[in-house]
Amino acid sequence: MRAKKRAEPSSEAAELVRLAKEQGLSLAGPDGLLKQFTKTVLETALNEEMTEHLGHDKNQAPPDRESTNIRNGTRSKTVLTVATGHVPIEVPRDREGTFEPQIVKKRQRRLNGVDEIVLSPNAKGLTTGEISARFAEIYGASVSEETISRITD
Template identity: 75%
Template sequence: MSPRKSESKPARELSPEQAAAAAMVAEAKARGLALTSPDGLLKLFTKNVLETALNEEMTEHLGHEKNQAEPDRDSTNVRNGTRPKTVVSDAAGEVGINVPRDRESTFEPQIVKKRQRRLTEVDEIVLSLYAKGMTTGDISAHFAEISGSSVSKETISRITDKVVAEMNDWAGRPLDSVYVAVFIDAIQVKVRHGQVANRPVYAAIGVTVDGHKDVLGLWMGVGGEGAKFWMSVLIDLKNRGVRDVFFLVCDGLKGLPDVVMNVWPQTVVQTCIVHLI
C-alpha cells in the first residue's frame, strides 16, 4: 500500500486498498458501533458490574464469602443459587442478570432492588467505571450513590476492588496489530465525587480487517483535552499491539489529528459531522 498521509478532506484520491477500507468504514458506521448496539459491550459491562455488586451484598448479608461458612456458626442461612432477572437501562436496553438467592429468602438487595426493573443512570455509572482515569475514590462514590446508606462502606470497598481488577484486565488486554479504522468519540457522563460534574468519556472503537467491531478502550477526560492527552491514548493502543491504523475517524477532538502521525505515520485522519456513539 502506498504511504498514507494525515488528511481531513474526504475528496482526496485514494488508492484501491484505501477505497476498500473506506467502504468498510462506511459499512461499520451504517450498522452501528459496538458500544451501545444490541450485542454491545455496554450490556456486558452492565451485567458484570451489577452481578459483582449483588454478590458482595449477599456476602455482607450472610457474613461470609461463598463456600466459606463457619461450621459452628449460629445461622444456617447460606447461598442457594441464583434467579434470572431482566433489567432495563436507557443505553444498554434489556440486560439479563443472575441475582443470588439465600436459603431462607431473607436477602434484600439494594443495588438492584426486588421488583425493580428500570435502572436510572446506570449507563453513566458503568461507562465511568470502565474508563481509564477514574480513581478508586470516584468508583466508590458511584456505588455509594446508587446504594445509599443501606450498604456498608466495607461492602462498597469490596465491590470497588473487584470492579477495578476486572476493569484493569479489560483495559490492558492485547489488541490486533492492524485496524481498518479506529473511531474516537466522546460520551458525556456524570461523575460523583464530592459533587456532580459532567465529564467526557472517550471511546475508541476499532474495525478489524475482517469487519469485526471492538471497543478498544475508554478514557476519562476533563474536557478540552489537548495533544498530550491524545498522545497518551494512542501510545496506550500502540503498546497493546496496534501497529497500524488505515483510518482514524473523529470529530471536534482538538489536538488529536495533530498527534496521529507521531504514532502511526501513514494513517488517514477523517473527520465526521455526526457523533459516532
C-alpha cells in the first residue's frame, strides 16, 4: 500500500500559527485559532454569496440598477462543526428576503465536513474549480468559481 503524501502548510498558515502561539492563543479549544478561522471563512463566504446574489459589493450599488434589493444587516446564528464545536456567525440578510445562502443554508445548524473544507483548500493547492466542486459534493451547494476566488483572496 502506498503512503499518502502529506501536504505542506502554506507559509501564511505557518505564520498564523506562530503568531497565535506567541500571543498565547491556543490552536484548538473554545476560543482557539481554528474556531476563529472557521468563523472568518464562513462569514466571508456568506458575504461573497450575498455580493453575488445582489450583483454588487457592499455600499457599491450602481445608481441605475433595476433592483432595489440591498443588504439589510445580519442575523446571529450558531453552527456546530466537528473540530471546533459551536461557532457563532453573522449571516447577511437582504431587504427583500430573497437571499438563499448555500454554504450555511437557512435553518442549517450542523456543518459536517466544514472543517476539512476550511482547512484544506489552500494547503492542498486546489484550484477554485476544485474547491467549488468540493462544496457541491459535501454540501450539495453551488458556489461559483468567482465567489471561491473572492473568498480565498
